[in-house]
Amino acid sequence: MDLDEYISRLKSSSATPGGGSASAISSIFAASLNSMAALLSTGKPKLSAYENDFKQISEESDNIIEKLKILSNEDEKSFQGIMDALHMDKADKNRRTAIDMAIQNSIGVSWDIARISIHNMENALYLCEHGNRNLITDSITAAYMAYATVHTSLNNIKINLKFQKSVDFKAEELLKLKFFMEAVEFVMEKVKKIESSVIP
Template identity: 30%
Template sequence: MTENLNEERIATFLDALASSAPTPGGGSVAGISGAMAAGLVSMVCSLTIGKKQFADIEEEVRGIHDRAEGLRRELQALAQADIEVFGRLSAAYKLPRTTDADAATRKAAIQQVTRSAAEVPLRIAQAAAALMPLCTSLANRCARLIVSDVGVAAILVRATVQSAILNVEINLAGLEDALFVRETRAQLEDLSVGLGEEAEGILAIVRQRINQ
């Protein structure tokens, strides 16, 4: 896929995703799902701002909205970055290896780009994880009729983080930089700690409010 992901219609994106082309792939899907979660958070905020019954929390909700929009833009950009880094990695694998010098240059290029290919989904996971506290803040305070959207956002956040982590791990498996691998795995572990529990806590609140 050579087009800019953020300029495509959703049908075009899905057709490309379902095709034999290697991109967009799982990393881009993770970025888009995170952006969708952010969009839902922004929507809930937009439907809350300006309502008299929520006047006492309007300033806080505006802050949540601004944070969600920043993360949405970041996640959309990262979805495109994932496509671009795959292109660079594919090009690195096609470098000549006729001579020992060629082989060494090719190996170094692959290692360098593979590191970038791990860093992009790591940033997706980090950006998505930053959305979960926003969902927590809204779950008990938004209008009951839109609380399900907060729940969907939380589910997408959890799925995004888990999906992005898989994309980090597949690239770490090919890296020889033991320090980078170790430090990145530690970051992945930190991102995972408590994520599922927080999502389940949000969903419990959502279901309780739905059934009030």
């Protein structure tokens, strides 16, 4: 992914890439910061008890980055899928089903981005708690960047649910959102407590 090319596309008059795709990129940066903090926490005698965890976070971050690159593109495609369905002939009896399926696909992509990004938050929190103290602001930054991605993804899910006709699907998704948002805020509150303790 060429960053300059992506920025040029993002700031253009085209609707894609949009917020969902851009938020996935934010979480890529979060994972990159987690990897850096983990790598610079290894080999420290005082942190030796967490050595294996740091190595695992670094490896996980590499995988997260690759997955989010794919999901950033998938978000663009899923939005285009909704647009294609909406532009179907209104007399086409398959149009409503096509719209619902496209929306559900888009929601699925948003969930994938959100779930990966909360794991990014958890890794950042772990590094805040146990990692190299010289890098704690980097770990806090990673947590906030991943947090923004999660919220963007959840907002995209909620806005898409407004146009979803399946009552059962909508009810199930809203319940999942409730519990997921509670988990996200639980992690972020821990980060904020650490932040307030180390930053005047």
